[in-house]
Amino acid sequence: MNPESFIEQAKRAFAITKKDIRIYYLKGPVIIFGLFMPLFLFLAFAVGNRGLSMPFLISGLLAMTVFFTATAVSPVIQPWEAQARTLERLIACPITMRTLIAGDMFASVLFGIGIAAVPIGIGALLGIVPLHPLLLLAGIILASVCFSALGLLLSTPATNVPSNIMMLSSLLKFPLVFISGVFIPVEQLPFWGQVLAVCSPLTYFTDIARYCIMETNTFPLAVNFAALAAFSVTFTLLAIRLHARTVSRRI
Amino acid sequence: MKEAEHQEDAIIANDLRKVFSEIIAVDSISFTVHKGEIFGFLGPNGAGKTTTARMLTGVMQPDSGSAAIFGHDIVSDPIRAKQRCGVVPETANAYTDISAWQNLMLMGELYGVPKHYAEERAASLLKALGLLERKDQKVQGFSKGMKQRLILAMALLHEPDLLFLDEPTSGLDVQSTHLITGMLRELNNTGTTIFLTTHNMDEANRLCDRVAIIRKGRIAAIDSPERLKMAIERLHTIEVSFDPAQTADDPTTLPGIKSARREGDKWVITTEDVDSTIHAITAYGAEQGVKIGMLRTLAPTLDEAFLRLTGADSA
Numbered sequence: 001m002n003p004e005s006f007i008e009q010a011k012r013a014f015a016i017t018k019k020d021i022r023i024y025y026l027k028g029p030v031i032i033f034g035l036f037m038p039l040f041l042f043l044a045f046a047v048g049n050r051g052l053s054m055p056f057l058i059s060g061l062l063a064m065t066v067f068f069t070a071t072a073v074s075p076v077i078q079p080w081e082a083q084a085r086t087l088e089r090l091i092a093c094p095i096t097m098r099t100l101i102a103g104d105m106f107a108s109v110l111f112g113i114g115i116a117a118v119p120i121g122i123g124a125l126l127g128i129v130p131l132h133p134l135l136l137l138a139g140i141i142l143a144s145v146c147f148s149a150l151g152l153l154l155s156t157p158a159t160n161v162p163s164n165i166m167m168l169s170s171l172l173k174f175p176l177v178f179i180s181g182v183f184i185p186v187e188q189l190p191f192w193g194q195v196l197a198v199c200s201p202l203t204y205f206t207d208i209a210r211y212c213i214m215e216t217n218t219f220p221l222a223v224n225f226a227a228l229a230a231f232s233v234t235f236t237l238l239a240i241r242l243h244a245r246t247v248s249r250r251i
Numbered sequence: 252m253k254e255a256e257h258q259e260d261a262i263i264a265n266d267l268r269k270v271f272s273e274i275i276a277v278d279s280i281s282f283t284v285h286k287g288e289i290f291g292f293l294g295p296n297g298a299g300k301t302t303t304a305r306m307l308t309g310v311m312q313p314d315s316g317s318a319a320i321f322g323h324d325i326v327s328d329p330i331r332a333k334q335r336c337g338v339v340p341e342t343a344n345a346y347t348d349i350s351a352w353q354n355l356m357l358m359g360e361l362y363g364v365p366k367h368y369a370e371e372r373a374a375s376l377l378k379a380l381g382l383l384e385r386k387d388q389k390v391q392g393f394s395k396g397m398k399q400r401l402i403l404a405m406a407l408l409h410e411p412d413l414l415f416l417d418e419p420t421s422g423l424d425v426q427s428t429h430l431i432t433g434m435l436r437e438l439n440n441t442g443t444t445i446f447l448t449t450h451n452m453d454e455a456n457r458l459c460d461r462v463a464i465i466r467k468g469r470i471a472a473i474d475s476p477e478r479l480k481m482a483i484e485r486l487h488t489i490e491v492s493f494d495p496a497q498t499a500d501d502p503t504t505l506p507g508i509k510s511a512r513r514e515g516d517k518w519v520i521t522t523e524d525v526d527s528t529i530h531a532i533t534a535y536g537a538e539q540g541v542k543i544g545m546l547r548t549l550a551p552t553l554d555e556a557f558l559r560l561t562g563a564d565s566a
Contacts, residue, residue: 001363003334008363015360023348085344089405092308092340093361094333248311251342 009099016095016103017110024073024080025111029166034069034115042119045183052183055214058123060182062213063143063206065119068173070112070144074151075169077104078243082160082250097244101236105148112144123213132212135221139208142228146201149235156242158249181206186218201231261286261413261444262307266316269302276302278468279316286321286412289435289445291459291476293452293557299468300448301341304417307446308338320413334362337411341418341448345401347391351382354390354401355408362409369408376404380430396427403431407438414438417448432458452557464560471560479556487525488549491532492517493541500539505531517545 002008024030042061045052081087090100120130130136154169178184179193180202186194197203204224211217217224262284269277277299284290294300305311307318309329318325323332345354352373359369377383380400390398399419406414416435420428435458439445449455455462456476463473472479481487491502496516503511507527511520522528525548536543 003363004330012361012363015357018360019346019349019357022353023346084347085342086346088305088310088340089338089343089345089402090361092310092333092336092338093358094330094363095361096330248305251305251310 003094009096010102012093012095013099013103013106016090016100017106020073020077020104020107021110024077025107029076029162030069030072030111033166033170034072034111035065035118038064038068041177053214054126055123055128056185056210058119058126058128059209059213060206061122062116062119062140062209063180063202064177064182066112066116066140066143066205067147067177067202069115070108070147071151071154071169071173073111074104074108074148075155075165076162077107078155078247078250079160079162079165083162087160087247088251091247097240097247101152101240101243105145105152105236108148108151109141109144112147113140116140116144128213130212131215136209136212139205139212139225139228142225142232143201143205143208146205146228146232146235149232149239150201152239153235153242156239156246158246160250176200176202179203181210181218201228204228204231259286260284260319260321261288262290262318262320262446264303264307264316264318267303267306267313267318268315269299269306269311270314275468277306277313280465280468280470281316282463282470282473284444284446286444287439287442288460289439289447289458291455291462292446292448292465293450293455293462294465298465300465301417303465304340304415304446304448308336308340308415309333310340334409335412337406337409337414339399339402339406339414339416339419341421343402345390345393345398345405347393348389350387350389351377351393351401351404352386354405358405358408364409372408372410373404376407379434380404381426394424396423399423400427400430403434411443413444413446415446415448418450419447420449420451420454464557466560472556476556479560481525487522489520489522489525489528489532489546490517490549491520491546492544493536493539494544495541502532502535505535507531 038061041064042057046057078087081090151169154172155165157165157168159165179189179196180200181197182202186197186203189197204219204227207217207219208221208224211221260283265281266279267277268279280303292300292303302311306313307320307325309325309332312326320332321335325332355373356369359366359373374383377386380403382397382400382404385393385397390401393401403419420431432454435445447455447459459476461473461475462479464471501511502508502518502520505528507522507524509521509523511518520528529546532546533543
């Protein structure tokens with residue numbers, strides 16, 4: 001066995017994924033921030049904005065749910081591990097930082113993909129069926145990867161207090177929801193809002209969801225996918241680099 | 252460092268140094284741990300023991316210097332170095348939201364142990380450490396001793412050639428301490444090299460082939476426990492009794508003896524050379540036609556050696 005081989009490290013990343021799913025995914029903050037928070041935001045907007053169509057709101061709910069869920073767990077796994085004193089044991093194992101990040105990220109991606117079934121199911125109950133399901137699935141997968149990587153990037157500050165990271169994460173996530181076309185179409189935002197929308201990865205997934213559900217889009221589909229891919233790569237590489245620097249300071 | 256030259260050594264540390272915010276935690280220390288030995292790492296709180304262990308296990312990178320585990324540099328070749336090691340960190344915990352068995356299987360997967368072998372090994376380790384009946388229970392219900400035994404089992408699942416233990420029996424009950432030290436002896440008998448960081452002098456004295464004493468980030472001494480104890484005292488004390496107690500001549504005239512006084516039915520003798528004096532005493536007994544009823548050397552304890560070498564006794 002060559003412990004450095006790609007296959008061996010991939011197996012070990014998957015072990016980390018299984019551990020994360022078993023341990024972290026049923027914790028209260030994940031359910032609250034990942035599922036209930038977007039659902040209540042959706043209900044608030046659905047009640048308050050009677051002019052918006054239900055397909056518009058469902059596509060927004062889908063984007064928001066995947067975003068909130070994929071970024072709910074990944075930022076707090078390492079602070080949780082540090083606080084529970086399991087991190088030192090984990091990083092003493094023969095795994096690279098890439099493996100550790102990949103394992104945490106994959107768990108988050110799976111959760112993001114799984115949770116997407118909830119808003120799609122709500123839409124189906126209301127008679128809203130995706131017009132391009134395969135394209136939507138591809139968008140959900142890529143968006144989950146991108147948002148999970150963003151979550152991991154948010155957890156790089158060397159703290160072992162999960163609530164500190166959750167605060168930082170909420171500080172970024174909530175403003176992003178309002179400038180990414182989830183509740184207000186990007187075209188209706190003021191100029192500065194449109195500039196910010198271009199910088200938000202959530203904008204591109206919201207646009208994909210809207211195209212797949214109601215066939216309207218702000219950016220060309222290729223641009224949406226390319227932007228999400230570019231954000232994913234950037235966030236992942238930055239997360240690996242920064243975690244390698246800060247991980248020993250958590251212990 | 253030429254890796255091939257040192258394959259026979261388990262650990263080679265060269266000028267390891269670590270600084271935290273201008274505080275020198277480890278100050279250019281060098282030492283070697285031979286394959287198959289139990290090496291104790293002793294020092295007062297804040298001396299740099301845990302930082303050294305963390306650098307050797309790849310948890311923390313040294314600011315300068317190098318360390319090799321069975322020839323694999325821990326910075327440039329960390330995966331192969333870590334693959335050979337089992338680690339029981341000082342403040343570590345098992346995952347409390349999953350069972351003991353799931354913790355062990357996770358370790359098996361992280362070290363690339365085939366599943367069927369990991370299951371066999373986990374069952375045997377849990378049995379040896381008295382945890383088999385609790386294997387499916389969540390770890391959060393375990394006592395401190397049970398958790399520590401589980402962490403040891405987790406470190407041993409992949410049969411490491413080198414085991415790092417940082418204060419493994421600190422604060423544990425007698426049963427857990429006994430189980431853990433017993434298992435360490437068995438492991439060492441089967442060839443596992445052990446790097447043991449401990450405050451427990453008695454444990455170090457009983458288990459270790461050699462100990463290093465670290466003080467303010469620097470190594471104050473490295474030697475076997477007995478030699479360290481001997482090295483700190485120039486004069487040693489020997490107690491001896493003869494049967495019958497009365498002899499024609501006093502042993503005060505024996506060569507090498509600095510002083511001898513009678514206390515009850517025994518003689519208390521001080522000498523610089525324990526070996527020569529014991530030989531002289533046995534020859535004296537034969538010459539006088541008396542039996543030696545009791546003979547013991549009163550060497551300093553490892554505690555005393557530790558206090559002397561770390562300067563704590565002069566504080």
